[in-house]
Amino acid sequence: MAMKAKKINKMLDEAIPLRHPLKLNEAMRYSLLAGGKRVRPILCIASCELNNSDESLAMPIACAIEMIHTASLIHDDLPCMDNDDLRRGKPTNHKVFGESTAVLAGDAFLSFAFEHIACNTNNVSPDRLVRIFAELSSVIGSKGLVAGQFVDIESEGKVVSLKELEYIHVHKTAKLLEACVVCGVIIGGGNDNDIEKVRIYARFIGLLFQVVDDILDVTKSSVELGKTAGKDLVSNKATYPKVMGIDEAKNFAYHLMNQVVQQLACFDTAKAAPLYHLAYCIANRQN
Amino acid sequence: MAMKAKKINKMLDEAIPLRHPLKLNEAMRYSLLAGGKRVRPILCIASCELNNSDESLAMPIACAIEMIHTASLIHDDLPCMDNDDLRRGKPTNHKVFGESTAVLAGDAFLSFAFEHIACNTNNVSPDRLVRIFAELSSVIGSKGLVAGQFVDIESEGKVVSLKELEYIHVHKTAKLLEACVVCGVIIGGGNDNDIEKVRIYARFIGLLFQVVDDILDVTKSSVELGKTAGKDLVSNKATYPKVMGIDEAKNFAYHLMNQVVQQLACFDTAKAAPLYHLAYCIANRQN
Numbered sequence: 132m133a134m135k136a137k138k139i140n141k142m143l144d145e146a147i148p149l150r151h152p153l154k155l156n157e158a159m160r161y162s163l164l165a166g167g168k169r170v171r172p173i174l175c176i177a178s179c180e181l182n183n184s185d186e187s188l189a190m191p192i193a194c195a196i197e198m199i200h201t202a203s204l205i206h207d208d209l210p211c212m213d214n215d216d217l218r219r220g221k222p223t224n225h226k227v228f229g230e231s232t233a234v235l236a237g238d239a240f241l242s243f244a245f246e247h248i249a250c251n252t253n254n255v256s257p258d259r260l261v262r263i264f265a266e267l268s269s270v271i272g273s274k275g276l277v278a279g280q281f282v283d284i285e286s287e288g289k290v291v292s293l294k295e296l297e298y299i300h301v302h303k304t305a306k307l308l309e310a311c312v313v314c315g316v317i318i319g320g321g322n323d324n325d326i327e328k329v330r331i332y333a334r335f336i337g338l339l340f341q342v343v344d345d346i347l348d349v350t351k352s353s354v355e356l357g358k359t360a361g362k363d364l365v366s367n368k369a370t371y372p373k374v375m376g377i378d379e380a381k382n383f384a385y386h387l388m389n390q391v392v393q394q395l396a397c398f399d400t401a402k403a404a405p406l407y408h409l410a411y412c413i414a415n416r417q418n
Numbered sequence: 419m420a421m422k423a424k425k426i427n428k429m430l431d432e433a434i435p436l437r438h439p440l441k442l443n444e445a446m447r448y449s450l451l452a453g454g455k456r457v458r459p460i461l462c463i464a465s466c467e468l469n470n471s472d473e474s475l476a477m478p479i480a481c482a483i484e485m486i487h488t489a490s491l492i493h494d495d496l497p498c499m500d501n502d503d504l505r506r507g508k509p510t511n512h513k514v515f516g517e518s519t520a521v522l523a524g525d526a527f528l529s530f531a532f533e534h535i536a537c538n539t540n541n542v543s544p545d546r547l548v549r550i551f552a553e554l555s556s557v558i559g560s561k562g563l564v565a566g567q568f569v570d571i572e573s574e575g576k577v578v579s580l581k582e583l584e585y586i587h588v589h590k591t592a593k594l595l596e597a598c599v600v601c602g603v604i605i606g607g608g609n610d611n612d613i614e615k616v617r618i619y620a621r622f623i624g625l626l627f628q629v630v631d632d633i634l635d636v637t638k639s640s641v642e643l644g645k646t647a648g649k650d651l652v653s654n655k656a657t658y659p660k661v662m663g664i665d666e667a668k669n670f671a672y673h674l675m676n677q678v679v680q681q682l683a684c685f686d687t688a689k690a691a692p693l694y695h696l697a698y699c700i701a702n703r704q705n
Contacts, residue, residue: 147560155560155568206525211517230498231571234521235564238493241528242558249552257544264551265536271529273434273442277522281442284518 132405135176135186136169142194146247158228158236163201166219170409171196171311177405178315178329181398189318191251192263195244196311199267202240203276203303205233212284241271255318263314270306279303293369297341305337312406324397332394332406339387340413345370346380347418356418388414419692422463422473423456429481433534445515445523450488453506457696458483458598464692465602465616468685476605478538479550482531483598486554489527490563490590492520499571528558542605550601557593566590580656584628592624599693611684619681619693626674627700632657633667634705643705675701 147160172193179189208215208223210230215223225233245264252260269275279302286295312329321329349372353360371380391410395403434446459480466476495502495510497517502510512520532551539547556562566589573582599616608616636659640647658667678697682690 152560152565152568152572154572155565159560202525206521209518209521211521231496232568234493234496234498235568238489238524238528239559239564241525242555242562242564243560245532245551246555246559249548249555257548260548260551261536261544264532264547268529268533268536272526272533273439273446273530275529277526277529278439278442281439281519281522285439285441 132173132408135173135405138186139169139172139176139190139193139197140164142190143197146194146198147243154228155232155235155239158224158232159239161227162205162218162224162236163198163240165221167197169197171200171307173405174308174311174333174409175315177403178312178321179319181316181325181329181402181406182319182321183402184319188252188255189315191248192267192314192318193311195247195267196307196314198240198244198247199271199276200307202237202244203271203280205237205240207280209233212280252318259317259320262317266313266317267310270310275302275306279306291369293371293374296369300341301337304340305334308337309333328394328397329406332391332410335387335391335394336410336413339384339391339410342371342380342384342387343413343416345372346377346384347416348372349377351418384414419460419695422460422692425473426456426459426463426477426480426484427451429477430484433481433485434530441515442519442522442526445511445519446526448514449492449505449511449523450485450527452508454484456484458487458594460692461595461598461620461696462602464690465599465608466606468603468612468616468689468693469606469608470689471606475539475542476602478535479554479601479605480598482535482554483594483601485527485531485534486558486563487594489524489531490558490567492524492527494567496520499567539605546604546607549604553600553604554597557597562589562593566593578656580658580661583656587628588624591627592621595624596620615681615684616693619678619697622674622678622681623697623700626671626678626697629658629667629671629674630700630703632659633664633671634703635659636664638705671701 143163144160147156147163149156149160175193175196176186176189180186204218205224207213208218209225216226217223223233224236228236245268248260248263248267271277273281279299282295283299283303286299309330312333313326316325316329347356348360348370351360371383375383388410392407395406398406400407430450431447434443434450436443436447462480462483463473463476467473491505492511494500495505496512503513504510510520511523515523532555535547535550535554558564560568566586569582570586570590573586596617599620600613603612603616634643635647635657638647658670662670675697679694682693685693
């Protein structure tokens, strides 16, 4: 996984050269190359490899997905949104480059992601690429990331139901994860059954992540978490432990993990190893 | 042209239904359906028809281009950008829906444009669609619209050379116009020669628009223009009349119009009529 991340970082670095207008490209590079575990591109490449296809097929799409993710982070941090000063321990994009540049850097990524796929994907039939475009574009806008961020902003300071929380989580996080694996399988030549399996896999790990997050909030201390523990209890936020009780929430997480394993059973175990690994990491994380 | 615009308005109206989250979709509809002459989609459809192809082939792309144009207007108007309160006589998007919604509505259009093309274009081979994606995405980001807006914002209050002005104009306006006609010809089945002809046509009308704009600024009164005349003279802005003199600027406009006519000579005159018409309107406008 570390080797994959290194290769992805190299490709991302090469994708945005320092050309005119310099400051705009600097701003794009600042956020794109600010670290991060590259979970999304790794998922995309691993899904491509499920069908013995080479990672190079999926690399442009994997990079494009990281660009889309970066665009959403830059815009989410803006003063008119979450107004965050820090991201991964570094000043946010608008803090360094100014608000107008941050808006434009995000905009540039949203279109460059598609340009990068269209111009750099080789040895793939155009009909597969059109499917990728349809899949990927649908998880960004008013049915995806943007919708999640919109409802998140609108629900600030209000009593948030579990249904609304799930809506936000599905749209802000889970849909893009789903696009990672689905696009990976499509580009790797997987069939409709493979696509369906990884689609459900992605939904389960998305949900698993949220349930584990909620459990950690009530079972760990602030020191163990590295952030304020018990926040969900004092806020009006609905959580799985609150709604179903802590034991039932743990059972639910266990059930989700079993479902994940089931979805991957039809693939070669060695090829599916990164997808298993990611699910185990999510289920067993301690902070 | 009026009939085409009416049909385009109907398609745009249907493209963004009022679904959850309601306010986000309302904000998108507010700016998309706020009027406007629909020059870009009309150009795209007319270019498709040059090769006797039906307008329905180009309609999703034509609508997508208007969405991209709308996204750029919403973001350009933001307080951190040009800080405009009015657009086409109506309050700007962020004035009505708030800044965060305006940012998100623009973001949603940038991705929905691609989704709309990928999901609604019928009877077109996928390889043509991939070319459309490459062409269109390349004129939005850090080599297109975004770059133009960035340099425009950065040059505020500074002495701006003709070269910089041209950069801004080419990137903020001309490149998207070029994409309109190029994508129209590609989707309509035109060959490489056709593409080259309309590409040059678009460059000439983009330039023509700027030269005529500069001439009007020094030859017309504020009442005739409907905006402050002589603005370019008192500002540090370089203009064609300033650099080459008013008579030479008029000659240049005449020369550009001749070039436009030459580029269209290879097409059927009736089919190319909307493209001629647009050039004449630009050359002969009085405000």
